[in-house]
Amino acid sequence: MKSELPLKGKDRLIVALDVPMVDEALRIVEQLDNVSFFKVGWQLFMTGGLPALLQSLRQKQVFVDLKVPGDIANTIAAVVDLCVTMNVTFLTLSESMPRPGIEAARAARDARRSRGPKLLIVPFLSSLDATDLGFVAPGETDLDSFILKRARAALQAGCDGMIVSGRAIQVCREAFPRPAIIVSPGIRPTGASTDDQKRHTTPAEAIRLGADYLVVGRPILKDPDPREAARRIIDEIDAALEPGRSTTRDPRSTESNTDVARPALS
Numbered sequence: 485m486k487s488e489l490p491l492k493g494k495d496r497l498i499v500a501l502d503v504p505m506v507d508e509a510l511r512i513v514e515q516l517d518n519v520s521f522f523k524v525g526w527q528l529f530m531t532g533g534l535p536a537l538l539q540s541l542r543q544k545q546v547f548v549d550l551k552v553p554g555d556i557a558n559t560i561a562a563v564v565d566l567c568v569t570m571n572v573t574f575l576t577l578s579e580s581m582p583r584p585g586i587e588a589a590r591a592a593r594d595a596r597r598s599r600g601p602k603l604l605i606v607p608f609l610s611s612l613d614a615t616d617l618g619f620v621a622p623g624e625t626d627l628d629s630f631i632l633k634r635a636r637a638a639l640q641a642g643c644d645g646m647i648v649s650g651r652a653i654q655v656c657r658e659a660f661p662r663p664a665i666i667v668s669p670g671i672r673p674t675g676a677s678t679d680d681q682k683r684h685t686t687p688a689e690a691i692r693l694g695a696d697y698l699v700v701g702r703p704i705l706k707d708p709d710p711r712e713a714a715r716r717i718i719d720e721i722d723a724a725l726e727p728g729r730s731t732t733r734d735p736r737s738t739e740s741n742t743d744v745a746r747p748a749l750s
């Protein structure tokens with residue numbers, strides 16, 4: 485049976501714990517008691533705090549953003565296996581991961597009959613824009629078609645969704661209907677500093693363009709009142725969601741995305 489849960493703003497906001505020390509991350513998690521989904525990445529991994537933090541976050545949903553690079557199938561499977569054990573909801577794979585690597589990640593999760601981690605590809609960083617395309621992919625001239633090409637290949641290999649921002653949200657949503665998952669970073673509430681994000685949208689815009697989840701770091705972490713900043717974003721997401729419009733499936737669902745996503749990919 486299909487489990488279509490109407491996710492609310494509080495389920496769709498993912499706060500990026502971009503801080504160096506696990507103690508600081510835990511303080512933020514405690515302070516943001518209105519947030520249920522957190523992203524951990526390289527900073528905490530490099531300082532050695534990641535395993536301890538994952539243990540502490542077992543009651544929350546966790547997104548491990550390591551943009552896992554290509555490696556042999558055995559190594560990739562071991563990483564995915566650990567994510568299954570740690571109850572990780574989302575895991576990012578590097579855009580450079582070749583098809584056999586993605587297939588190995590998918591097979592490792594399926595072998596554990598696990599709902600997570602959902603595998604997400606980052607086709608093009610949101611701190612880059614069309615002017616950077618020539619350096620990333622010499623010969624490519626159109627950013628939208630480049631992002632679509634990478635996302636399509638990743639979905640066909642077994643990924644569940646993608647990380648995209650700005651107008652690429654709409655471009656990808658039109659090409660890849662739900663249940664393909666779209667997570668958008670580069671979120672900047674009106675009036676907030678853009679920092680290094682070149683392709684950014686407000687929370688409401690990102691939802692209307694077709695994002696399922698929003699990743700927000702500095703606009704919340706650097707706010708004098710982070711809890712209140714998170715609340716404002718959750719409210720903005722809820723306001724942007726028209727009743728019955730979203731059919732985003734709960735990421736904890738066991739169902740494969742590819743049975744629905746694949747026909748649109750040929």
Ligand code: C5P
Nearest residue numbers: 500608609610647669670699700701702
């Ligand atoms: O502070 P800010 O809201 O810009 O943080 C965005 C988060 O999303 C960071 O953790 C960053 O690593 C991540 N991210 C991104 N662009 C991508 C993929 C991930 O900004 N394409």
